[in-house]
Amino acid sequence: MGTEQANRVRLRDLGIVIGDFPVGRLNAITDVAPVRVGHVTIREGDVNTGITVVALYEEEAENALYFWGKHTINGRGEMTGVQVLEDFGLLASPIFLTNLTSVGRVYNGAITYAFRRGRGLPTSGGWPPLVMGFDDRALNDLRRRVLTEDHALEAVEKAQSGPVEEGTVGAGTGAVAFGFKGGIGTSSRRVDLDGASYHVGVLTLANHGRREDLVVDGVPVGKGMTEPPPLNTPYGSVLSVVATDAPLTPRHLNALAHRAALGWTKTGSLADPDETGLVLAFSTGIAVRSPDEGSEYHLGLMTDAQASDLYAAVGEAAQESVLNALFKATTLTGTAGRTAEALSLDAVQQVIEKYRAFED
Numbered sequence: 001m002g003t004e005q006a007n008r009v010r011l012r013d014l015g016i017v018i019g020d021f022p023v024g025r026l027n028a029i030t031d032v033a034p035v036r037v038g039h040v041t042i043r044e045g046d047v048n049t050g051i052t053v054v055a056l057y058e059e060e061a062e063n064a065l066y067f068w069g070k071h072t073i074n075g076r077g078e079m080t081g082v083q084v085l086e087d088f089g090l091l092a093s094p095i096f097l098t099n100l101t102s103v104g105r106v107y108n109g110a111i112t113y114a115f116r117r118g119r120g121l122p123t124s125g126g127w128p129p130l131v132m133g134f135d136d137r138a139l140n141d142l143r144r145r146v147l148t149e150d151h152a153l154e155a156v157e158k159a160q161s162g163p164v165e166e167g168t169v170g171a172g173t174g175a176v177a178f179g180f181k182g183g184i185g186t187s188s189r190r191v192d193l194d195g196a197s198y199h200v201g202v203l204t205l206a207n208h209g210r211r212e213d214l215v216v217d218g219v220p221v222g223k224g225m226t227e228p229p230p231l232n233t234p235y236g237s238v239l240s241v242v243a244t245d246a247p248l249t250p251r252h253l254n255a256l257a258h259r260a261a262l263g264w265t266k267t268g269s270l271a272d273p274d275e276t277g278l279v280l281a282f283s284t285g286i287a288v289r290s291p292d293e294g295s296e297y298h299l300g301l302m303t304d305a306q307a308s309d310l311y312a313a314v315g316e317a318a319q320e321s322v323l324n325a326l327f328k329a330t331t332l333t334g335t336a337g338r339t340a341e342a343l344s345l346d347a348v349q350q351v352i353e354k355y356r357a358f359e360d
Contacts (some may be wrong), residue, residue, distance in 0.1 A: 008167055008328045008342070011320055014349060016217050018323070019316030021309075024188035027320075028164040029054065029201030031188040032243040032284060037203065038159030039170030039184070040151045046141040048334045051106060051151055052170035052184055054095040054203060054241045055159040056282065064287035065090040065127075069253025071261050073277030077237050078103050078133035085130070089250045091282050092127035094156055095241050097171035097205055099140060102147040103133040109152025132278055134207055134237035139334030140174035164203065167328030172205050174334060177325060178222060178268065179211030179230025181332055181340040185325025189313035191246070193306055198246040198285070200314045202260055204321040208236035208275050213268035216323060216348060222268060224351035228341045234274050238264055240321070242281035242314055247300055252307050257281040259311040263318030281314075 011018065012027065024031030034056075041050040056066060068091040070082070078100060085091060093114065098106045110129030136142070155170070164186045172183030188201035211230040214222030242253075242260050257279040264277070286301070302310075326343045333339040 008330060009345065010166070011323045011327050014345060018217060018320045021189040021191060021313045021316055024190050024199050024201065026163055027188055028186040029188060029203040029241065029243050030161050030164055031199045032201045032245050034161070034284065035201065035243050036159040036161050037164045038155045038157070039165060040155045040158070041169050041173050042146055043173060044146070046335045047144050047146050048174040048332060049099050049102070049136055049140045049147065050170040050173045051147060051155040052097040052172065052205065053155040053159055054243070055156060056091065056094055065092050066282045066284060066288070067248065067250050067253055067286055068280065068282040069250050069255070069257050070281065071254065071257035071279040073261060074273060074275060077239065077276035077278050079130065079278055079280070080107055081128040081130045084128055090288060091130070093129045095280060096129065096131045096152060096155070097239055098131065098133060098147060099136045099142060099171070099174065100133040101142045101145050103131050105145070105147055105149055106152045107131050109149035112149060113153055113156050130280070132239050132280070134205065134239055134276060135235035136174035136207060137235060137335070138174070138176045138231060138233040138338060139332055139340060141335045166324055168330045168332055172325065175205060175207035176231050176233050176340045177206040178209040178214040179232055180326060180343040181329040182206040183325045183329040185321040185323065185328065187317040187320035187324060189317045191309045191313050193309060198244065198310065200242065200244040200246070200310055200317060202314065202317040202321045203241045204318065204325060205239040206322045206325040208238040209269050215266060215268040216352065219352045219355045221348055221351045224354070225347055231338060231340045236272065236275035238269060238275070238277050238322070240279045240318055242279060244281070244283050244310060245285045246283060246310055247285035247302055248283045248307060249301055252302065253281040253283060255311060256314050259315045260318040263315035264322060266319045267322045
């Protein structure tokens, strides 16, 4: 991690607290075991891009499949493997995030990884990789296509539990959000229910929004900022991966994904027709494995009433993940000399203080 990146802080480091639910130990998607996150970052002149991967299983859980759900707004991005997922309702692949013109090469790398782990198409009954793509042309020359199959394999190899690197990293390297430098952000919440504790975590790639719409903890921060000039892009995208260890059905996970998208709106994302919004949610609370011959599945599932707190919690986490992406991102100059300035954290605090004083 570079010095510039290390000097950036997360939302809560400035004393700004979103919502009512407690955060997980790391306040990251990796609070949901056994989730791991890995990045590959490429910064070479006009090329500013990369890969971020959310890996779903550990060595001892490699034969597991997981229930999943999704939510889409406008659908101008890419999400491979959806047809099989919708037909079977089970997720087996790591989730890769990258730019649109690199989806094919990352997909190829994901297949190679699956073959090496014994989870390729011939052996697993047909579980294609899941790659989410977005448009980062504001700072990245999409025509160059420098990402390779080896980069996809490297991203998975680097995936680890623990704190998640945020900001100008991985797939978020060339991202622009609310006219500022965007990137990768994450957050989590803990929900205590009937004597048990569950977690829901969100990892978001923020590449969307207009500066005048930016809201931080209910304060219209974007309207109070006039400098620097915003870098506007007409090709906005926001992608989120939601993980939970609560035992949810695919129907509940669809609803969870929807609530994550609602969390975006509290940061000022208005789902512009030219913007893409994709959310994928999965649960590690139920690992579906091939049963022994003659055995049956017995699944302990949450009810709708039990899941309601998770819906509220994921909205908080999604909102905070977008803001963490902005707070951790660093200034970057990319294609055609265009520069996306990092959000000034001092300016954010000043606007919030003035707003609160006016309220009082």
